[in-house]
Amino acid sequence: MRTIITIILFILFLPQVYAQSDLDKPARLGEYNNFDTSIMECVYEHATYDPIKKSTQCTDWILEIGKNGSKYSLYPTYQCDSIINADYNGKPTRGEYYAVANKFETTKLTEQIKNLSENKFKNYESIFMDWYYYEEPIPQIEWNLVAGTDEICGHECKKATTTFRGRNWTAWYTEEIPIDNGPWKFGCLRG
Template identity: 30%
Template structure:
C-alpha cells in the first residue's frame, strides 16, 4: 500500500503539471487520532476525536470524522422527511467531540484558506490568506506508519508546534492549518500538549471525494467567530439569549454552563 500511494502521487503530480483542469477531488485520505483538552483549567483531562484530511490535486479538507458522520445522518433523515427525534436516535451511539470546524486549504482559490464552524444553530465561514509556518528542520528521525519521518519545529498561530513529516509522500499538507513542509505531516503536537494529532492510516481512495462547500454559511471575520465561540463556552445563557428566536432562558444550575474558553489558535491582542 505504501508503494502504491507514492507511485500514485507521482503520477498525479505529473498529470497535474500538464493540466490544471483536473477536478478538485480527494485522491488520498489521511486519518488522524486527536487528543485535545476542552478546558485550559483541566489540561490533563483529555478528550479524543478522529480527524480526516482529504487531499486533492489543488486543495484539501480537514474535519472531524465523527461530527461529519453525524451531520450526514441528520441530513439524510431530514431529506426523507424525518424529524429531530428520529435523527437523534440514529446518532445516539456515535461518540461526540463537538468539533464542527472544517479547514479548506487553497480554497476557494490558490493561496487562500477557508474555515467553517458551527455555533449553536448557526454555521459560519471566514476566509484568510493561507499562512505557512516558518519551520526549523531538525535531523532527528523516527518511523510513523511505516514512513521515515523527520522532526520540525515552528511557532504558529500563537502556539509552538512539533511536527513529524515524511518526504516519502511529498505533499506539503497536514492536520488543521499546519502545512509548509517538504512532505506530509503525520504527527503534530503543541508545546502545552493541549492538541496532539497523530496519523493512524493513509489510503488511496478508490472513488474520489469532491472537495467543496455545499452548505450555506454566514460570512464573518475570524475575530467575530472567535468571539461567538468564546461567548458560547463562557456564557451559554448570553449566547442563547442572543438568538433571535429565543426570548427567555432559565438554567437550573447556571454555574455548570460556564467554562474558560480555549482555542487551537491563540488570537492576537486587540489593538487599541
C-alpha cells in the same frame, strides 16, 4: 434576566417539541460543495489537556486531501455524512438524521477548507444554533528542520518545529509521501 431564562427554557424544550411533531419531515441539510476529489485521507487524534479538571479529552478529525486543496473536519461528522449518503441517498427524514447523528454523537459542523488554487483558507463552524465563517489567505509557515528520524506507520519520518500564532508546534513528515498538506492551517513542509 427573564429573557435569558425564557431562551434557555425554549432551547431545553425545543428537542422534545421538535421530535414529537416533525420527525417524518425531510431533514434540512446544508448544501454540498465539491471542489475536489480526495486522493488521500488521514485520521488525526487531537488530545486536549484541561489543567483544571486534570483530564485529557480526545477527538478524531479527518484530513481529506485532493490535488486542488483539502478539507479538515470532525471524523464523526464524516462518518455520519457517509451513512446519510449511503443509506438514505442524502435525503433522510429529521428522525433518520438525528438517529444517525446521535449514534456518532455529532450534530455540529466544523470544517476547514484549503483551496490551493485560490490560496484561501475557509473555516466553517457551528456553535449552538449559530453558524460562523471566516476566510483568510493560506498561511505560509516557516519550519525548522530538526536532526534525526523516527519510523511512523512504516515510513521514515523527519521532525520539524515552528512557532505559529503564539504556540510552539512539532510535526513529523516523510518524503516518501509527496504531498505538501497537513491538518488545520499547516502545510509548507518540505524536506
